[in-house]
Amino acid sequence: MSDVYAARRARLRDRYAAGGSAAALVSRPANVRYLAAVAPPGAVLLLGPDADADTLLCPRTAADGVEGRAGEGVRVSVLPTDTGDPAVAAAGLLVPSAAVSLAVEEHHLTVARHRAIGSVAPGLRLMDLAGAVEQQRIVKDDEEIGCLRIAAEIADQALGELLESILVGRTERHLALELERRLIDHGADGPAFPTTVATGPHAGRVAHRPSDRRVEEGDFLFVGLGAEYRGYRCLIGRTFVIGTSPADWQIDLYELVFAAQRAGREGLLPGVPCRAVDRATRQPLVSAGYGDGLAPRTGHGVGLEIDEDPQLAPTAMGKLEACVPVTVGPGVHLPGRGGVRIDDTLVVRPEADGGPELLTITTKELLAL
Amino acid sequence: MSDVYAARRARLRDRYAAGGSAAALVSRPANVRYLAAVAPPGAVLLLGPDADADTLLCPRTAADGVEGRAGEGVRVSVLPTDTGDPAVAAAGLLVPSAAVSLAVEEHHLTVARHRAIGSVAPGLRLMDLAGAVEQQRIVKDDEEIGCLRIAAEIADQALGELLESILVGRTERHLALELERRLIDHGADGPAFPTTVATGPHAGRVAHRPSDRRVEEGDFLFVGLGAEYRGYRCLIGRTFVIGTSPADWQIDLYELVFAAQRAGREGLLPGVPCRAVDRATRQPLVSAGYGDGLAPRTGHGVGLEIDEDPQLAPTAMGKLEACVPVTVGPGVHLPGRGGVRIDDTLVVRPEADGGPELLTITTKELLAL
Structure with missing residues (x-):
């Protein structure tokens, strides 16, 4: 069952890689759940250039029991403090990596969050993942x-x-x-x-x-x-x-x-x-x-x-x-x-x-x- | 009772005018309700430079009975078609006017909607209303x-x-x-x-x-x-x-x-x-x-x-x-x-x-x- 989630992430990775993005940040809750099996309130999913970088970033208050329920191959990272935006923390994770571009869900992220992501990782080019996950969700298994x-x-x-x-x-x-x-x-x-x-x-x-x-x-x-x-x-x-x-x-x-x-x-x-x-x-x-x-x-x-x-x-x-x-x-x-x-x-x-x-x-x- | 809403809008108008904006677009539902008495799903409130331009833009599907319930002095404008974003329509209303800047709620608007507003009114400078309405809401009457x-x-x-x-x-x-x-x-x-x-x-x-x-x-x-x-x-x-x-x-x-x-x-x-x-x-x-x-x-x-x-x-x-x-x-x-x-x-x-x-x-x- 959990291989299903890895396969979905692989399919999405092909898609945004073809669009020129090294990584993707999924914030819309239903999309997070589709790709990671769980979507704790406020959590975001960072998909790296490689599958082993896939990370669910989770607010501390919503982290209860997430580790055991997340899809296979998804690393769970709980924010160390009680404040802060998991999406911004996700961008921070990319700073030391070689990633130069990140596809984000512009139809879900607010302007303020988008700007905060940009400021924490100024070298990162932010692109639009658009409705790629929604489109992938249309046909059901x-x-x-x-x-x-x-x-x-x-x-x-x-x-x-x-x-x-x-x-x-x-x-x-x-x-x-x-x-x-x-x-x-x-x-x-x-x-x-x-x-x-x-x-x-x-x-x-x-x-x-x-x-x-x-x-x-x-x-x-x-x-x-x-x-x-x-x-x-x-x-x-x-x-x-x-x-x-x-x-x-x-x-x-x-x-x-x-x-x-x-x-x-x-x-x-x-x-x-x-x-x-x-x-x-x-x-x-x-x-x-x-x-x-x-x-x-x-x-x-x-x-x-x-x-x-x-x-x-x-x-x-x-x-x-x-x-x-x-x-x-x-x-x-x-x-x-x-x-x-x-x-x-x-x-x-x-x-x-x-x-x-x-x-x-x-x-x-x-x-x- | 409805004068309350006009007074709230006047207070907000002073605020964004002082910040250099000619008009403001309120999209967060609780903020719309605070200023216009009603917040039909999807509706946005455009506050003009003058009070008589204040307009609630309402999706056609949510327009039932809004006219009678909106705060005094709020014009209700129902979108003529079934598709389209009331926020974009609001920006369109400003195009023929003299307004050169519009304060929007960057913490609520998505990047995609913000961009759509920018494209329909390219001469309009989009500014940030930030949490001005939320701040006004803190002290209750x-x-x-x-x-x-x-x-x-x-x-x-x-x-x-x-x-x-x-x-x-x-x-x-x-x-x-x-x-x-x-x-x-x-x-x-x-x-x-x-x-x-x-x-x-x-x-x-x-x-x-x-x-x-x-x-x-x-x-x-x-x-x-x-x-x-x-x-x-x-x-x-x-x-x-x-x-x-x-x-x-x-x-x-x-x-x-x-x-x-x-x-x-x-x-x-x-x-x-x-x-x-x-x-x-x-x-x-x-x-x-x-x-x-x-x-x-x-x-x-x-x-x-x-x-x-x-x-x-x-x-x-x-x-x-x-x-x-x-x-x-x-x-x-x-x-x-x-x-x-x-x-x-x-x-x-x-x-x-x-x-x-x-x-x-x-x-x-x-x-x-």
């Missing part, structure tokens, strides 16, 4: 997909239990907290992101924060949640109707969003352009006259972060590859009335392997609860 | 302290209820989740930070993440929690003993930490150097032989963030001022056995006003539960 599969199973279980309980009269906040408790009951390390519960007029809104509104008869109820399992994060979103008989407009809207979501899911095959999946998902909603209020994306990658590349959006570049987990989650929100979102996590697979693998398997029939 | 007082009351209530329930056999994770539910029950907008519950050998560790360990007879039990109320965050930490009769070493350690914490609290008066408060708190623990494992700080400011200036640490500069809320929370951890932390939120007040105001009032007697 079997172990990673295994973690996502378990994360999805946990989310399905938590959601399934909630549906068996009485919902009318309970607030969005309480339902969200109960879901998070159930995620942990079923073995999640935590929620993958803040759980969303949106009732009545709130249902269908993007990124709604749970409020004190209570579930009422006749409401649409949207629930969006995910589990984190060994660092990997999935996402599921479902919309239900409260009460025995959904109104006609609710059934119609649900069927429309469901058809859009299915169209997107069916496009998740290697070689398909990301924007084509977005278009397939978006088109039914646009044709029905809901084009204006649509979210900028209809899906995105997941993994060590809940929002990764690829992006499923009209201006997205690139094509899908096998073993890339993505979400497909279109939605329509009608101001004052509420709306419908349906969100799944799937893995891109070739037709020969049965096509897209659905990880979140809770039913997408319209349930009246 | 009555309204802010009122919010902290309510936040502390909520945390006290949640903790009090937990103490009435059965604890033995329950896991750290579940106790933490139950506390967070109770915070919300009592009116918190959410937890101020991830709730900590540490049992047995975990008790007393800094920043322990709740695990599946269950509470056992004879354990030390540490609970650290806080409420967020209207954006303001407080903190309380208490250590208990599980079972009817604490061991002698537990009583001794508790009394030691309690004495240290009291010494720190008593020092919270205007004009006292921050490092003197830290020294008063630290000294009893060092004298008892626990100097090596102590945390780098014994307390810090709180407010819109749970960790603000001032710092109570050996190398901290500056003196306390009236109306500054701080935490005082020393702790000792004995590897393998556990330990004690006691943490309060207080407001610095002059002797004439009765001295430091304790916000978190849960008892600090050693309770055997």
Whole structure:
């Protein structure tokens, strides 16, 4: 298992060496974890010109037990004092070496930290590692997909239990907290992101924060949640109707969003352009006259972060590859009335392997609860 | 109430104008909220040379209801497209104006964003606003302290209820989740930070993440929690003993930490150097032989963030001022056995006003539960 991390670092080393950098400094936490197996708060990973220089620099307050959990071949260096920036200390390590250039994550480092790195090692040319690690993270290995599969199973279980309980009269906040408790009951390390519960007029809104509104008869109820399992994060979103008989407009809207979501899911095959999946998902909603209020994306990658590349959006570049987990989650929100979102996590697979693998398997029939 | 925000912006304007900047771009979310009353995800605040140019630039996806909640005199500008960085758009707004320099938050902006701002407005000289807003936030007004007082009351209530329930056999994770539910029950907008519950050998560790360990007879039990109320965050930490009769070493350690914490609290008066408060708190623990494992700080400011200036640490500069809320929370951890932390939120007040105001009032007697 730990060889996986060494192989990832070797691949990255080839990349930045080809770009003319002798060493790289990885500071974004999910990237550190991807390459070193652990990412204690504030720690950074220095990759040397040779593998035996790879060092995880760790604040003293976060050093507990890191030594035993870091990937094989990663040296752990705990900062000797309680203050100081591990990124600056990393640059200091390079001063006596022959390295003349260091690639840093300019999309993560602040201007102030970048300058501090420059001052401690004035002879070092700072280059941009850009999104090299993020790009490497897009295609997942079997172990990673295994973690996502378990994360999805946990989310399905938590959601399934909630549906068996009485919902009318309970607030969005309480339902969200109960879901998070159930995620942990079923073995999640935590929620993958803040759980969303949106009732009545709130249902269908993007990124709604749970409020004190209570579930009422006749409401649409949207629930969006995910589990984190060994660092990997999935996402599921479902919309239900409260009460025995959904109104006609609710059934119609649900069927429309469901058809859009299915169209997107069916496009998740290697070689398909990301924007084509977005278009397939978006088109039914646009044709029905809901084009204006649509979210900028209809899906995105997941993994060590809940929002990764690829992006499923009209201006997205690139094509899908096998073993890339993505979400497909279109939605329509009608101001004052509420709306419908349906969100799944799937893995891109070739037709020969049965096509897209659905990880979140809770039913997408319209349930009246 | 909204005049408060205009006054804060005016004060900041004087500051950066004196530093030679015509305009300032505030990107750190707590700073945006402090100056504009709201901080939608991704939004930035552009302060012009004149007050009537103050503009909150907001991503389209986060624009819901912002117009009505922004501070008086803040123009809200929603980005016309779904992509793009509000900070870059802000710099674009300055291009046709006479502004030649813009102060930005170099400790918050990434190198990549800083460069993008530079490219859209090449004639603009980018300067550093540094921690000007953070510094302005240190001394709180009555309204802010009122919010902290309510936040502390909520945390006290949640903790009090937990103490009435059965604890033995329950896991750290579940106790933490139950506390967070109770915070919300009592009116918190959410937890101020991830709730900590540490049992047995975990008790007393800094920043322990709740695990599946269950509470056992004879354990030390540490609970650290806080409420967020209207954006303001407080903190309380208490250590208990599980079972009817604490061991002698537990009583001794508790009394030691309690004495240290009291010494720190008593020092919270205007004009006292921050490092003197830290020294008063630290000294009893060092004298008892626990100097090596102590945390780098014994307390810090709180407010819109749970960790603000001032710092109570050996190398901290500056003196306390009236109306500054701080935490005082020393702790000792004995590897393998556990330990004690006691943490309060207080407001610095002059002797004439009765001295430091304790916000978190849960008892600090050693309770055997």
